[in-house]
Amino acid sequence: MAWPNDAGRGLSPGSRLPGMTRKKDVLQPSLWTPRPVEETISVYAAWADTYDAEVQARGYRTPARLAAALADHAPLDAKILDFGCGTGIGGAALRKAGFTQMDGTDVTVEMLEIATKTGLYGKTWHSTPGALSFAKGDYDVIVAVGVISLGAAPPDTLAPLVAKFATGGLLALSYNGPTLEDDSYADALGAEVSTGHVEVIFREHGPHLEDVGMGSDVIILRRR
C-alpha cells in the first residue's frame, strides 16, 4: 500500500473528538511548516490536553512501527532516551515492545507533564531547545518519534544527537510525509551518513497517520 507524503497537512490541534471532528479532517494547515521555536512550543502547549486523543483517533502508527523495528536491533534492556517524548506515546509503544529502561525529555512543559504522569519513564526533564543536557554515551539508544520534523525540531537537531553516542549507539527517528518532502531534513540525514558518523541500518516507509493517509519513514542509524 502506498502512503502518500502530501496528505493530512491540516490536522487541527485543539479540535474535539469524537463527533466534532471528522477523522479525515487534517490537523491545522500550518502544523507541518517551519516556525520559530517559541511558536512550536506554544502550539504543543495548547495542544497537550487533546493531543493523545486526536492523534490516536487519526491512527497514529509511527510509534509502534518504530518500537517494533528497534526491538530487532537493540536489546530490551537498552538505556533509551525518548527525545521529544511529548505526552509519552512513544514511551508506551517502547514499553509494549518490551523495552524496560526509558527516560524522556521535551521542550514543552505541558506535554512533558503528561508523559511524566504515565510513569513509563525512569526520569523526565524539560529541555532547552538546541541544548542537550546529558553526556556522550549516557544512552544506548535515542528515539525521536515525530520530533525532527517540519513544525517541530529543526534539521540541525540531528547532528548534535548523533554526537552524543558512543560507537554502536542507535538513533531511531521518523520523518513524516511533509518532512520527507523538505530537502533540509533529507540533507541533514545525508550529511551524517556521508561524513561517516552513522550508517543507516533500517529504513522503511509505512503509515504515519493512517486515517488521513499520511506516511512516514522509520529510520535507525548506528553510530560508527
Ligand SMILES: C[S@@+](CC[C@H](N)C(=O)[O-])C[C@H]1O[C@@H](n2cnc3c(N)ncnc32)[C@H](O)[C@@H]1O
Ligand atoms: C509531533 S510531537 C511528537 C511527540 C511524541 N514523540 C509522539 O510521538 O507523540 C513533537 C514533539 O516535539 C517536541 N519538540 C519540538 N521541538 C523540539 C526540540 N527542538 N527539542 C525537543 N523536542 C522538541 C514538541 O514539544 C512535541 O512534544
